[in-house]
Amino acid sequence: MSGKADPRAAGEGTTSRTRLDRGRGALGPALQLVHTGRAPTRAVLTAELGVTRATAGAVAAELEALGLIRVDARPGAAAGAQGRPSHRLSIAEDGPVALAAQVHADGFRAALVGLGGRIVATAPGRLSVDADPAQVLGAVVEAGAGLLRTTGRRCVGAAVAVPSAVAEPEGLALNPLHVAWPAGAPVRRIFEECVRAAGITGPAFAANDVNLAALAEHRHGAGRGARDLLCVATGHRGVGGALVLDGRLHTGSSGLALEVGHLTVNPEGRPCHCGSRGCLDVEADPLAFLTAAGREPGPEVSLLRQAEDLVRNHRDDPAVREAVAALIDRLGLGLAGLVNILNPDRIILGGLHRTLLEADPDRLRAVVAGRSLWGRSGAVPVLPCTLSHNSLVGAAELAWQPVLDDPLAALAREAGHG
Template sequence: MPGPAARPAPDRGRTVLGPALALVHTGRAPTRSALTEALGVTRATAGAVASELAALGLVTVDARPAGGGRGRPSHRLAVDPAGPVVLAAQIHADGFSVALAGLGGVLEEPVDLPLPRPGDPGRVLRAVAEAGARLVAASPRSCLGAALAVPTPVAEPDGTALAALYLDWPAGTPVTDLFAAAVAEAVPGAALPTAVANDANLAALAEHRHGAGRDARHLLYVTSGHRGVGGALVVDGRLHTGSAGLALEVGQLVVDPAGRPCPCGRRGCLDVEADPPALLAAAGRTPRPGEPLLDAARAVTRAAGRDPAARAAVDRVADRLGAGIAGMVNILDPDRIVLGGLHRDLLAAAPERLPAAVAGQCLWGRRAGVPLLPAALERPDLAGAAELAWQPYLDDPSAVAA
């Protein structure tokens, strides 16, 4: 495949190669004319950029112009369905998942597996890497990198997991280095770049690029998967991670000082008042052996319309979640709030009560008018891991040819 040296672009075109790929990747440049307008370049430069991205095997340029609008018809642009992929992985309290993902935010069919026992970090990460390696080996498409979403804050720049409370990993586990070593062993000879980040941060990034958070300037994302509550803030398209990657640990907001004990040592944290175990406890339900906590909790939300105990549990947890979100709104002033995981189901089961709980404790009340929306992506954590793995190539598409 010819690289950038074989298909030179104008200097201006080369500086916008990454932004151009990002526009196609997020669906914001479906035609060459849309790319021209979004980049603020000439048609000739946009054409050269599109051609170089096509030469790299990242996008396709349809020779049949797209009509239907004013002015000259324009060539269609799309991500190349036969182009390279990345490996996305996610670990949660009930298991782990792996999937391949091309550009465009679309995952191939994920594989979900239980955590190995014992679940020490090295053993778990080797299992993740080996499952991913099987997908890479079975795919005809080249793999450019791997990234992992984990249910813990990951300190920057050292890449240590500081509080993997629900995995029972020691504080300071060098998760980034361990994952890199596991991938190198499982996919020998490929030298795949790897990265690890907090699952809520990555889910927020995916929702902002491809889901319910598109075009939001200040996006607050709040979610609960299998245990605990996560949150993230995207400002002007970039994650706000703080000085060391540890910002927006929203699960540690106390919403009931006399509430359930939290693994952090306090009581009533959002982590334990608005997650699946909290909803199940409030409803007096016990998951069946082997049943994921999230699936069991979602069954409670679906039963809320006909089961008084389920209704009371949904209302209780919605009130706790609303109090936590109101506190975040008072501090962060987002223009959109997206709810993922169990919280998306709570919004569906309590479409009036949950927004009212937020408005009732928000400084601006209902006048704040912050939209409260369900997440649009089915697997935002995995999709976010894919975004993390793709990021070096979105920054510099020519690295594909390296």
């Protein structure tokens, strides 16, 4: 063979690099489109990005080279389809992961979550939470580090969902009452120290569990396609809310927006830890349901499991039926107030609230519509959350965000710290 370079090959290489240079700014948007399922093919990616087919191909090839997506160059054409089928795009199943963790009143769990919100591996949940946040966060990171060792996956970062408002920029858990942590615990700093001590690379984050559930549902679940999404949920204790405005999670000036648990829904109700009375937090959570149904909470399973079992399997009991109706009315009253203030285009409910919606959707929707101005002028869809472990998936979204923003820079930083 001649030792001279083929000028045509050199020209093709230069053209390819030029296309990629032009498309570098599109790497993040392209990855987000594939990550959220909005670009299943290269043709759709081209249209969504507003670039040429060649540039979209170079961008997809670069994301594949980074180990983030897969490009199927030989897709099968659908029956009756015209023309050449477009290359299919999918998440790399063996690609990197984020370490996600969730702490709640009845325990904690760790998981590895890939792009697309896919849970790759989970560590068994624990059924007790120490009053020292350092002990809990250390244990959850240890469990996550074990998953990383077992799977051999590359980790892009870590995040933990906690049952408390988290003030920014300090990352302080202001009201972790249901896990008996001290108010103002520096959860993000503690979590980051545990992550570093375990030798895990990438940034570390901490955020409110319902905020993260809303983020996950908006990208991968019942909230997909909504512009202004309201999420209200109760898991193990208390009630939380979150808002996605124009496609972005709204956390307010310091991370404390939408503390919906302290809406008054029963002025003569039980005292709340905030100093008021009859708040959603103590009138519409699993403990409130068990109390309304005349049941004494047991220690064998979580409060959420006990409450959901009653709703699903004991509706023939008049006390349970009355408790379901009472909590639906309280929840509907709170949602109606939020609809009047926020005017969302969709409401999604999680935890026990999802189960109550499924038990009597007509009653809940009627209360919301009857008590809200916007509900009467046009029905606001009220839907159940659809993701399992959505707070875990949302925590992973937080850890993945730097990669989604700038894949090249984020993965270069991770390699530099590896």
